[in-house]
Amino acid sequence: MEGLNHAWTALTTTPAAFAAVGGVIWGILGGALPGISPSIAMALLLPFTYTMDPIPAIVLLASTYVGAEYGGSIPAILIRTPGTNAAAATAIDGYEMLKQGRGGEALGISLVSGVIGGLIGLFFLVVLTEPLARVALAFTPPAYFALGILGLSVIASLSAGSLVKGLMAGVIGLMIATVGTDPISGVNRFTYGSPDLLGGIPFILVMVGVFAVSELCAQAGKPAWDRPEKAQTRIKLPSWAMMKRLRKPQAIGSGIGLFEGCMPGAGGSIAAFMAYNEARRWSKHPEEFGHGSPEAIAAPECANNTVAGTALVPMLSFGIPGSNSTAILLGGLLIHGLQPGPLLFVQHPDVVYGLFGGLLVANLSLFFVGMLVLTPAIWLVNRPKPYLMAAIYALIFSGIYSIDHSLFDLYIVLLAGAVGYAMRLLGFPFLPLVLGLVLGYLIESNYRRSLLLTNGDHRVFIEDPVSLGLLITAVVFIAGSALRDLRAARREKDVDA
Amino acid sequence: MMPKDFWIGSVGLGFAAIYWFEAGKIRISPLDDPVTAAGLPKALGIVFGVLAIVMIVRGLLEFAGRRPAVSGGITDQPKPGERMRPHLRAAGVLAIGVAYLLLIPYVGYALGIMALMLAISMYIGAPLGVRSVMTAVLGGIFFHLLFVELLGIPLPEGALIETLLGSKS
Numbered sequence: 139m140e141g142l143n144h145a146w147t148a149l150t151t152t153p154a155a156f157a158a159v160g161g162v163i164w165g166i167l168g169g170a171l172p173g174i175s176p177s178i179a180m181a182l183l184l185p186f187t188y189t190m191d192p193i194p195a196i197v198l199l200a201s202t203y204v205g206a207e208y209g210g211s212i213p214a215i216l217i218r219t220p221g222t223n224a225a226a227a228t229a230i231d232g233y234e235m236l237k238q239g240r241g242g243e244a245l246g247i248s249l250v251s252g253v254i255g256g257l258i259g260l261f262f263l264v265v266l267t268e269p270l271a272r273v274a275l276a277f278t279p280p281a282y283f284a285l286g287i288l289g290l291s292v293i294a295s296l297s298a299g300s301l302v303k304g305l306m307a308g309v310i311g312l313m314i315a316t317v318g319t320d321p322i323s324g325v326n327r328f329t330y331g332s333p334d335l336l337g338g339i340p341f342i343l344v345m346v347g348v349f350a351v352s353e354l355c356a357q358a359g360k361p362a363w364d365r366p367e368k369a370q371t372r373i374k375l376p377s378w379a380m381m382k383r384l385r386k387p388q389a390i391g392s393g394i395g396l397f398e399g400c401m402p403g404a405g406g407s408i409a410a411f412m413a414y415n416e417a418r419r420w421s422k423h424p425e426e427f428g429h430g431s432p433e434a435i436a437a438p439e440c441a442n443n444t445v446a447g448t449a450l451v452p453m454l455s456f457g458i459p460g461s462n463s464t465a466i467l468l469g470g471l472l473i474h475g476l477q478p479g480p481l482l483f484v485q486h487p488d489v490v491y492g493l494f495g496g497l498l499v500a501n502l503s504l505f506f507v508g509m510l511v512l513t514p515a516i517w518l519v520n521r522p523k524p525y526l527m528a529a530i531y532a533l534i535f536s537g538i539y540s541i542d543h544s545l546f547d548l549y550i551v552l553l554a555g556a557v558g559y560a561m562r563l564l565g566f567p568f569l570p571l572v573l574g575l576v577l578g579y580l581i582e583s584n585y586r587r588s589l590l591l592t593n594g595d596h597r598v599f600i601e602d603p604v605s606l607g608l609l610i611t612a613v614v615f616i617a618g619s620a621l622r623d624l625r626a627a628r629r630e631k632d633v634d635a
Numbered sequence: 636m637m638p639k640d641f642w643i644g645s646v647g648l649g650f651a652a653i654y655w656f657e658a659g660k661i662r663i664s665p666l667d668d669p670v671t672a673a674g675l676p677k678a679l680g681i682v683f684g685v686l687a688i689v690m691i692v693r694g695l696l697e698f699a700g701r702r703p704a705v706s707g708g709i710t711d712q713p714k715p716g717e718r719m720r721p722h723l724r725a726a727g728v729l730a731i732g733v734a735y736l737l738l739i740p741y742v743g744y745a746l747g748i749m750a751l752m753l754a755i756s757m758y759i760g761a762p763l764g765v766r767s768v769m770t771a772v773l774g775g776i777f778f779h780l781l782f783v784e785l786l787g788i789p790l791p792e793g794a795l796i797e798t799l800l801g802s803k804s
Contacts, residue, residue, distance in 0.1 A: 302689050306647065309683045313654065316679070320672035323664040327672055328657065351729075358728045358759055359721025524761035525770050528752040531728075535735065536748065536778050540788045545736055552732045559725055564643055586670045594669040 144488045145495030152191055154492055157198040158499040162507050165205020169221045170213055170515075171537050176206035176222060178541070180466040184473075192474040192489055197496030199470045200450070203463045204500045207406060207446040208252040208508065211439055212515055215244045217530050219350035223341050224406030224442035226572050227414040227434075229349050234430035242374040242516055247432050248439045249508040250376055251388055255440035256501035258392040259399065259447020264494050266451070279587040280598050284608035286581035289408045291612040292415040293570040304570045307561065311574020312581075314339055321583040322590070334546040341407075341575055343547055346534055347554020348561065348568050354527055355559045373512040380432060387417035387433040391440030398441070399448025406442035406449075407576045411569065413441035419618070447497065454478050454490065638701075641694025647687030655680030724758075731755060743793025744783065749775030 149155050161183075168179025180202045187195035210222030215232030228248060235244035277285075293308045317328045318338030329335040376384060391413040398409035417437030418427040427434045453464040455478070471478055476486055483490055518526075538547050561568065592598045599605050658676035731754050739747040753771035761767045782788045 302686055302693070306683065306686045306690075309679055309686065313676070313679050313683070316676050320661075320664075323667040323672050325662050325664045325667070325672040327661050327676060351732075355725035355728045356721075358724045522761065524756040524759035525752075525767075525774075527759050528754075528756035528761075528771070529774055531732070531755050532748050532752050532774060532778055535732070535751065536744075536782045536788075536790070539790060540782060540786065543789060545739070545791075548732070548736055552729050552736075555732075556729055563722075564639065582675050586668050586674075589670060590668045 142491070144491035145498075147488070147492075149492075149495045149499065152193050152492070154194045154197045154496045155499050157190075157194040158201045158496045159503045159507065161198045161201025161203075162205035162500050162503050165202035165207075166209035166212070166504075166507060166511055167205075168202065169206035169209025169225075170511075171221060171533070171540075176203050176210075177463045177466055179206045180463055180470075184466060184470060187470055188473060192476060192486075193492035193496070195474060196467070196470055196476075196489060196493050197500070199467050200493060200497055201500035203467065204256055204443070204446045204497065204504060205507070206463075207442050208249070208256070208439075208504055210442075211248040211252065211435075212245070212512070213533075215241060215248060215435070216515060216518075217350065217526075218353045219530065219534065220345055222406075222442075223345065223576065224410045224438070224445070226345050226349070226407065227410040227438035227569065230428060230569065231431050231434035233353075234428070235432075235435070238430050240374075240430065242372050242512075243376070243432070244430075244435055245512050245516065246373050246375040247380070247384065247435045249373070249505065249512065250381075251384065251391070251436040251439040252443040252508070253501060253505045254388055255392055255395060255443030256446060256504060257498075258440075259395060259444035260494070260497050260501055261447075262396050262444075263447045263450055263497070276604055278602055278604070279584040279591065280602040281604035281608065283581055283584040283588055284599065284602075284605040284612070285408075286577045286584065288608045288612040288615070289412065289573060289577045290581070291615040292411055293573060300565065300567075303564075303566045307566045307568070308570035308574040311344075311571040311576075312578045313574075314344060314571075315575050315578020316582070321579060322586050332546075334544060338579075339550060339575075340541065340547070341572070342541065343538060343550045344554045344575055345572055346538060347551040348558030348571065350530065350534055351551060351555025352558030352562055354531060355555060356562060357523070357527055373509060373516065376432070384432060384436040386420060387413070387437035388440040390416045390420060391437040392444045395441040395444025396448050399445040400451045406445040409441040409445050410438035411573055411576075413437040414569075415615075454482065638694045638697045640690050640697060644687045644690030644692075644694055647690060648684055651680050651684035651687055654683065727758060728755070731758060739791050739793070741793055741795045743796045744790035745775055745779045746793065746796070747791075748778050 164183065165176065165179055169176060180199050183198060183202055187198060190198070206222060207224060210220055210225030211228045211232065212221065214220040214225040214229035215236055218229050218233040220226040220229045232244045232248065235241060290308065293304050315338070317335055319325070319329075319336055320327055326336065391409075394413045394416065395406075395409045398406075398412070414427075414434055414437055417433050418424050421427065421431070421433050423431065423433070449464050450467070453468055468478060471482075471489075476482060476489055518529075521529075534551065535548060538551050539545070541547060558568065561571070588598050589596070599609065655677060658673050658680055661671075661673040661676065663671055663673070731751065734754075735747055735751045738750070742750070749771045752774045753767060756767055756770065757763055761770075779790075783790055
């Protein structure tokens with residue numbers, strides 16, 4: 139009750155509510171621009187928060203995070219360019235729906251699922267902060283390694299059609315992740331003397347290349363002076379019947395987002411991929427996944443927006459930032475002399491509950507701001523194809539340059555585009571590559587840290603209960619996918635016979 | 636002709652061998668752990684090689700199980716030149732991108748992005764006319780305002796523009 143009072147006071151006596159709406163608008167813009175990640179959008183605001191009061195300042199930063207996590211799905215659906223890493227899973231079916239003339243419906247599903255995910259994440263942030271933070275403490279390096287393996291196990295079911303090609307794509311992703319400075323010894327790997335490669339190859343460069351540039355290349359093969367054939371010019375919110383269908387994937391997405399958000403380092407990308415995979419596994423229409431399934435948008439969108447809330451749990455409770463975005467939020471707290479940790483709740487309850495109140499306003503305003511932003515966005519993608527493609531190319535070149543102010547990054551994007559185009563031609567799935575890339579660092583660094591701690595004893599992975607549980611789950615996932623594929627192959631044979 | 640899987644596997648096997656060989660060149664540091672910095676890359680090279688062999692075997696099995704094609708029939712398949720056209724056009728998109736990257740240090744972001752937009756839109760089918768030029772110019776101004784003025788990103792000004800402006804002042 140006291141917390142509710144603090145939240146109400148913060149929203150009515152400070153400009154926190156305005157900061158929440160402003161942060162959401164800025165976040166959506168940042169998230170929608172490829173290259174401007176949630177953390178960059180937040181970092182650009184950080185200097186302005188110096189002169190602000192603590193509560194509106196923190197609310198502004200946190201709301202930007204909420205808006206950016208959602209904003210990434212807009213270009214993912216409209217132009218197959220994930221604005222954020224976490225939106226990569228949405229790009230597949232979202233863009234398929236757009237091609238079928240159902241772009242407005244896809245955007246509506248992503249908006250509603252994002253809002254639902256955000257509110258669920260906020261609910262758990264408020265109610266379960268302390269107990270969930272204890273779970274995060276149980277995560278040792280072996281457990282993080284096992285978490286990465288669990289993430290990789292998703293490849294088995296994302297490789298519908300060819301498991302070998304899916305595995306090859308996953309290994310290529312892991313190979314790309316090894317470029318740069320070694321996480322343990324600091325030795326350079328595959329950098330060939332180039333300082334540009336020392337920090338490794340950022341995920342976003344590869345994602346934008348394989349998804350967006352390869353799509354532009356494919357579109358260039360059929361030049362046309364026209365507008366998209368099946369244009370839908372308005373956002374379409376899901377009907378009640380559709381909402382009923384989306385309940386299960388949304389619940390799956392939120393559950394995974396809750397779990398992943400509380401694990402520092404896990405983040406929205408893994409949550410989105412796992413949610414996509416699990417939604418497909420439990421769906422009544424798994425065959426629609428990859429071909430424009432509404433469930434395939436609802437689950438990852440719900441997951442990454444839930445993470446936007448639950449990722450604050452370890453940051454607020456222990457001062458452990460699990461991602462770049464929460465690290466900037468931590469910076470925002472420290473700028474105002476607020477030290478995260480258990481004492482924050484005792485010494486500055488007004489700030490903590492003010493933040494919760496601000497996040498509630500942010501998540502609710504996300505719906506209305508989203509509705510306003512999406513209609514002009516749909517209008518934009520219905521312009522003649524050559525102009526649209528030119529604008530996308532210009533956006534990619536401008537946005538990617540913004541990350542590190544490096545032209546070298548743009549060459550990497552073009553190279554990734556060429557690889558993506560080749561993968562399309564040869565029937566390789568993209569998602570395993572992205573998954574390998576995202577999880578490579580997590581898996582390698584924690585595998586080697588675990589062995590350092592035990593002098594090379596591999597038993598640590600089965601002696602640690604969390605690690606053992608996660609590894610068993612991974613085995614179950616892989617076995618389940620293999621069994622499903624086997625059954626499908628048998629069914630096909632029976633039909634042929 | 637051998638199936639696609641065979642060729643994918645063969646190229647993959649070659650790539651795995653090169654990758655494994657390059658992984659072997661990674662320096663061993665005194666600070667290294669038992670796995671070493673080369674441990675994972677070497678393992679990945681081997682795994683990729685095994686997967687490539689599986690692809691080759693799959694291709695060979697498919698080839699062995701294939702029925703001989705009936706000769707003399709009318710074929711609808713496009714000529715090799717026609718088949719290659721979409722891929723050449725795709726390569727053109729990448730080439731325009733590379734040209735932009737080579738030019739931008741000289742002409743600067745504002746002019747470069749306008750030229751890029753005009754080149755791509757015409758390449759994908761827009762006619763050369765006032766509308767296409769205006770779209771490129773307005774688009775360039777919009778991106779300049781968004782990234783340079785609003786977000787404060789220091790995009791290249793261009794050596795040529797700087798020299799021209801410098802010589803005027």
